[in-house]
Amino acid sequence: MIGLFLAAMRFQAQVVRREPDYLMSLVTIPLLTVAFLAIMGNAGRADLAPYAVVGAALMTIWATALFVSGELIDADRWEGTLEGVLAAPAPYQVAYLGRIATVTVISFLGLVESALIAWLVFGVTFPVPHAGLLVLTLACTAFSMVGTASIMAPLFVLARSARIFQNSLSYPFYLLGGTVVPVVLLPEWLRPVSKAIFLSWASDLLRDCLRAEEPVAAPARLGVIVGLGVLGFGIGHLLTRAVFKRVRENGSVGFA
Amino acid sequence: MTTAAVRVRGLTREFTRRRAQPRLALDAVDLTVEEGEVHGLLGPNGAGKTTLCKILSTVLLPTSGTALVNGFDVVRETKQVRQGIGIVFGGERGLYTRLTARQNLMYWSALYQQPTRVAKARVAELLERMGLLERADDAVETFSRGMKQRLHLARGLIGDPRTLLLDEPTVGMDPVAARDFRSLVAELRGEGRSILITTHDMAEAESVCDKVSLIDGGKVIGTESPRTIGGWMSKYERVRAQGVPEEVRAKLRALPGVSEVRVEDDEEVLVSVDAEGAAARVLRTLVDAGVSAVSTSRPSLEEVYLHVIGDRGLAVR
Numbered sequence: 424m425i426g427l428f429l430a431a432m433r434f435q436a437q438v439v440r441r442e443p444d445y446l447m448s449l450v451t452i453p454l455l456t457v458a459f460l461a462i463m464g465n466a467g468r469a470d471l472a473p474y475a476v477v478g479a480a481l482m483t484i485w486a487t488a489l490f491v492s493g494e495l496i497d498a499d500r501w502e503g504t505l506e507g508v509l510a511a512p513a514p515y516q517v518a519y520l521g522r523i524a525t526v527t528v529i530s531f532l533g534l535v536e537s538a539l540i541a542w543l544v545f546g547v548t549f550p551v552p553h554a555g556l557l558v559l560t561l562a563c564t565a566f567s568m569v570g571t572a573s574i575m576a577p578l579f580v581l582a583r584s585a586r587i588f589q590n591s592l593s594y595p596f597y598l599l600g601g602t603v604v605p606v607v608l609l610p611e612w613l614r615p616v617s618k619a620i621f622l623s624w625a626s627d628l629l630r631d632c633l634r635a636e637e638p639v640a641a642p643a644r645l646g647v648i649v650g651l652g653v654l655g656f657g658i659g660h661l662l663t664r665a666v667f668k669r670v671r672e673n674g675s676v677g678f679a
Numbered sequence: 680m681t682t683a684a685v686r687v688r689g690l691t692r693e694f695t696r697r698r699a700q701p702r703l704a705l706d707a708v709d710l711t712v713e714e715g716e717v718h719g720l721l722g723p724n725g726a727g728k729t730t731l732c733k734i735l736s737t738v739l740l741p742t743s744g745t746a747l748v749n750g751f752d753v754v755r756e757t758k759q760v761r762q763g764i765g766i767v768f769g770g771e772r773g774l775y776t777r778l779t780a781r782q783n784l785m786y787w788s789a790l791y792q793q794p795t796r797v798a799k800a801r802v803a804e805l806l807e808r809m810g811l812l813e814r815a816d817d818a819v820e821t822f823s824r825g826m827k828q829r830l831h832l833a834r835g836l837i838g839d840p841r842t843l844l845l846d847e848p849t850v851g852m853d854p855v856a857a858r859d860f861r862s863l864v865a866e867l868r869g870e871g872r873s874i875l876i877t878t879h880d881m882a883e884a885e886s887v888c889d890k891v892s893l894i895d896g897g898k899v900i901g902t903e904s905p906r907t908i909g910g911w912m913s914k915y916e917r918v919r920a921q922g923v924p925e926e927v928r929a930k931l932r933a934l935p936g937v938s939e940v941r942v943e944d945d946e947e948v949l950v951s952v953d954a955e956g957a958a959a960r961v962l963r964t965l966v967d968a969g970v971s972a973v974s975t976s977r978p979s980l981e982e983v984y985l986h987v988i989g990d991r992g993l994a995v996r
Binding site: 441504506507 | 692694695730733736737738739740758761762764766768770772773774775776777778782785786787789790791792794795818834838
């Protein structure tokens, strides 16, 4: 199982190297970073620079999950490779999780890229007072992002208008995930919805890792991020099984 | 008692589409492929060949009936079925074209749960066997159609399957590659593998198969030896000739086994026969009458179907 997962990760890395369009969101991240930093600087809130960097990075990570990981199964369907994957004895879910994991890891380079842009363009640097917790939070965020993306991949196979559905999941989640604007600043009635999304917990904790004060209840918050990720894996697993059963029933494994 | 490689009984598959009439792709199909046998499924496009292959490879569920592969049920025992089969779906799709041949095969070998070291050796062996070793590290999108088809075959063999399902495997191959492919099928049979191969090419079926089932309109019309089907082909041979005088045409019409003598637009005479040896009698009559512009041709598979189905009194769709 682990061998298959690693082989699938390696395979997806090869795909990304051969198809740079998979990295499109890493091309747009400098624009987001510059825009956010410019607005915050002009508003006299240079202290919010870490928010801009984290916000741009999280938006990129989410967009990559949505538009790259989310399309992996459907892309196989278009290429005619899904039939072969389905007819192979290995658990296809593990293979797709491995591929999603690679995409997610690559998307996290956005954080480094965003920090670099902040430094190169605006000369902004910021200390990381809780580096250990930051690394841990990033790892938990990546885990949960893989779990959440495992819901998207089968969902977009099922959706009749997958593109519209995909697009509709971008900006609402940037907002509800508190990527740029912290959840506490959202209208009160929106906050419960936001709390059900792991991204809102992750973005809050990531920002807290960049502040001097000790983050409050960090282990519990990490637990929520991981818990919501596990829930994502569970839903993704059931959904993938249901979708594959359905395409085998209606004969739409391939488009040919 | 040995287990048949493929045993299909009453297999039916109906496709339902929104706002459209349901389409019956397979209609109560019975089929047996014995272990170690190369079995051809011969039929025109849309006959149901690919649908049957998809069901046998577990990527499509049947509407009713049963199908066992290597003794395992394709609906209830998918894991065991998948462990024992290799599939090759024809055409250009089904490969990761931006990746190299080696990268493709390494991923497929992972999907057949082979450890990396075993996979590397197996991939190299298959690339060599398929004549792709020199291009192993080139992107598949730069391959010719025939090369892609050979890579498909390598993929089908990656899991060292007992039973191979080859759906139109020679589509796009040039004649030399197709001949090499036939040698390969013979090798695979020599290794004791069972093979179900779909094709619409009679010559291919004749040269590689032990048995051939004719399929049309989702029904298996019959299973015969390739020799018998080859006999049908020659039985329904046609003779074309130019400059045939009217009295010779009349003589031809009177010959036993001649079903039709038709004069085409360009004064060419087309003689159709429906009995073995009749074509030879027609040729002799023409030569005796001094007609030298003569040629013979085999009927298309569809024409043979029509004859066979007609002879058996089945409805032709």
